[in-house]
Amino acid sequence: MLTIKNLHARVVEGTPILKGISLEVKAGEVHAIMGPNGSGKSTLARIIAGHPDYQVTDGTIEYEVNRRRQNLLDLEPHERACAGIFLAFQYPVDVPGVSNAVFLRASFNAVCRYQGLPELDPLDFDDLLKEKLAMLDMNPAYVDRPVNVDFSGGEKKRNEILQMAILNPRLAVLDETDSGLDVDSLKLVAEGVNRLRTPTNATLMITHYERLLKYIRPDVVHVLDAGRIVRTGDYSLAEEVERRGYDWLQGAGAA
Amino acid sequence: MNAVVTRLAVPDGYAGLLAAVLRDGAGRGEPEWLATRRHGAFDRLRAMGFPTTRAEDWKYTNIRSLLDATFTLPRREPVPEVKSLIPHHLEDENELIFVDGCYAPEHSRFEPESGLHVVSLEDGLRNGDGEALRQRLAESLPGDDSPFVCLNAALSGCGVYVRVDRGVTVSKRIHLLFLTTGLQPGVMVSPRVVVDVGAGAQVRLAQSHIGRSGAAAFTNVVTDLHVGDNANVFYTKVQSEAPEAYHCSFVRSRQAASSVVTLLDFTIGAKLARNDLYAGLDGEGAELHLDGLYAVRGRQLVDHHTTVDHRVPRGLSRQIYKGILNDSARVVFNGKVLVRPGAKLTDGYQINQNLLLSRSATVNTKPQLEIANDDVKCTHGATIGQINEDQVFYLQSRGIAKDAAVAMLSRAFVEDVLFLVHDKPLQESLRALLATYFGK
Incomplete structure (x- = not known):
């Protein structure tokens, strides 16, 4: 459904934030993107939605629904929404x-x-x-x-x-939907998201903490650091991050 | 040394217009005192001339192109059809229709109500209302020294006299519709509206100026509201003239004790519009709600000059003027709030807020407070802002295209002023008129 290849991006005329991200989300899957502050998680979410503050300098994002493949970066933000991409804002x-x-x-x-x-x-x-x-x-x-x-x-x-x-939507991108929520609200929001899951749609969750992932179980977990994906795994990766923090992963992407 | 030109001569053609108005008036049996009044006003106008941008009150509004244009007086010709000119027809109201400056009884509809007297100015001068009307027109009011009020007094041919008896609540809205058809190019229309509201009476009035595109007309209207003790008046002025039209308007309102006046000035049309407004709170405990809404684009200019005059204690005024500008449009807002000596416990509030949709649009805003005693509560302010890009992206991310998002946010910006219009059918018609501003 969503294929990101070697994505490089920066704030318009600013310093690079994403330095070569590749990932693929298939229909029916839930992916989580974790990472410390400033690693580029929210930037990735906003670029998928077409936020005008960012500039893609290299790489591609392809989006495919109903066997129609489109270059996402060619679409205006409202066209992306109409084509089935939804960004839940970190700060509505x-x-x-x-x-x-x-x-x-x-x-x-x-x-x-x-x-x-x-x-x-x-x-x-x-x-x-x-x-x-x-x-x-x-x-x-x-x-x-x-x-x-x-x-x-x-x-x-x-x-x-x-x-x-x-x-x-076909692809929901949840940008730190758990931030600022108490446990009851978190459960309600997670329940809402879970009810909307179907085999034909997909979810990309951006989060700093593992706690949201307890309620919405991801199939794939990526850890982002300094604009690169430094590790990809299953739910156990999120548990490990919860236990050990991010320090042990930092710098791994440069290797 | 060169003398600074602060006055512009009255165009030569205007004397010819006055002569024709006097001839026409004499032919229709206009009273002698009215002819004298016309002469007097024209002499005053000639003595003062028209202002240049050197005059403080006309600093941002150059009227040379208006004075250079040639205008003709309204011709009395029957017009077959006017309905298509009225974009948002309001049901269940009394409508007085004026076509190219002439009262058109055949298109008007009016159901008499007890305690309500509505006559066209020319009928009023002939029949039993003549004396009351003469007295009203003879009263001196603030703004009498304005050149355009003088021009109106000299040339006014059409108009309405509305009188509501003491204690009467008028059930239907009275709508005065001044239509410009474009059939008579360059017509100068000078309506005079005089409204007398008795003590404890209640009335809703709307005054619309609507022009068909292609009608390079000049409307120069003066509206005088005399509001009695405890009376309640809702007055809405709608200006949707043709894009090449000129519009000058002076609204004067005087309120007696404990009366409540709600004024709305809605501007969307004309190439050059000057809206003067004077609201005098003459009686203790009078309450004024003064709202303005404007939406302009292209090379339109709208100049608002308002004065709210707290003359006695315990008056309350609330003024909210909001507008949207696109392209190279210009807006002037000069709002004075005067609190006279002795007008203690005055409660005044004034705000002017502008939304710029283009980098070439200009606003000159100057809210002014002049307070001549203690023990008052007055606040004022002005803002000029642009559309919020975060809001635009938020709407885009929900499937709404950028121009539709900008339109939605702009309408939201002025929504609070529309919300204040308690007359719901009127509110809906204004909303529909505003939608044409964003229409393709």
């Missing part, structure tokens, strides 16, 4: 003056239009929204509030998962 953005309901419907219908599917009118969309709110055990009062304005950390993260549930 406040959008004063736009209600969640208006935002979610505009988003859902934009994706429908792009995929050539019929749009939903407000009443039908409301039904869909209610179903997803119930699934995530969220208060329906959420939807009339402006997007993320005065939301607690936990509410913001749950709101990200609500958006994900509405858009039903």
Whole structure:
């Protein structure tokens, strides 16, 4: 589904952050990317979503769904979203003056239009929204509030998962979705993500700690350091990182 | 030594316009005092001339192109159809329609209500309202020394007199629609609106100026609101003139004790628009809500000059002006809040906020407080900002294309002003009009 080859990237006109990342995510898989602060994890997530602050200087990202292979870097951010890529933000953005309901419907219908599917009118969309709110055990009062304005950390993260549930992406990239969450919120968010898993979609989780991985079990774990993947393994790698920290892996990628 | 030119002569053609207005008036039996009034106003205008950008109040607004243009007076010609000119037709209201500066009773609809008197200015001057109207027009008001108010007093041909009796709540919105069809190129329309609201009365008024593209018209309108004790007035002005039109407007509001006035100035059209507004809180405990919303692009210029005048104690004023600028558009906001000596316990708030969608757009904003006593609570401020790129990317990452994201965020920026319009059908029609700004 997602094939990244030798990816090099930097902040626009800035210093290099990613120095040759290669990885492949197949449909049905859950991958975790772990690493210390500043290793480039979040940069990778934002580049996949098309954030304009970053510049790819070398390498490729290919994205394939329904046997259609596309060069992801050729697509605008909204086209990537419409093609089924979803980034759950580490810091979801406040959008004063736009209600969640208006935002979610505009988003859902934009994706429908792009995929050539019929749009939903407000009443039908409301039904869909209610179903997803119930699934995530969220208060329906959420939807009339402006997007993320005065939301607690936990509410913001749950709101990200609500958006994900509405858009039903093929590839979900969760950028530190566990940060700032208490255990109860973490469980709720993880449950939400798990319910959305199917054999045809995939998840890429960016995290600093192992604790999220207890609730969402990855098939593959990568450890990133200084812009390179220094080790790839199964869940036991995450447990080892939890036990030993990152120090023993640092510098390994240069070898 | 060269003298600094601070005044521009009244164009030669204007004397000819006055002569034609006087001839026309005499033919229709206009009272003698009105002709005298026209002469007096025109003489004052000639003595003061029009301002250059050397004048403090016209620093950013050059009116030379307006003065260089040639204008004609409205011709009284029947117009077959006007509905297509009204983009957002509001049901369930009383509509008075003016086509190219002439009252068009055949297109208007009005259901009489007890305690409500609405007449066109020319009818009002002839019938029983003549004396009340004469007194109103004879009163001196702030802004009388403005050249465009003088020009209006000299040339005004159409207009409306609205009077609401004491204690009457008018059920339907009264909508004054000034339409410019483009059938008469270069028409100068000088409407005068006079509104008298009795003590304890309540009324909703809208005044729209709508022009068809291609109509290089000049509208020079003056609106006077006289608001009695405990009265409640909602007044909305909508300016959606043709892109090549000129628009000058002066709204004067005077409120008596404990009255509540809610004014909204909505601007989306015209090449050059100058909106003067004076709101006098003359009676104790009067309350004013003054909101502005503008969305401009291309080479449009909108110049707002507002004065909120707290003359007596315990007045409250809330002013929020917000707008969006694209391309090379320019906006001027000059908002004065005066707290006169003795106007203790005044509570004033003023803010002007601007969203720039282009690097070539310009805002000159100057909120001013002049406070002449202690024991008042006044705050003011102004902001000029750009669209938040993090918000744009957030919306993009949810499938919304960049231009749609910018439109959504811009609309959100002014949404709080629209939200203040409690008249929901009117709010919806303004929202629809605003949508045309983002339309392709």
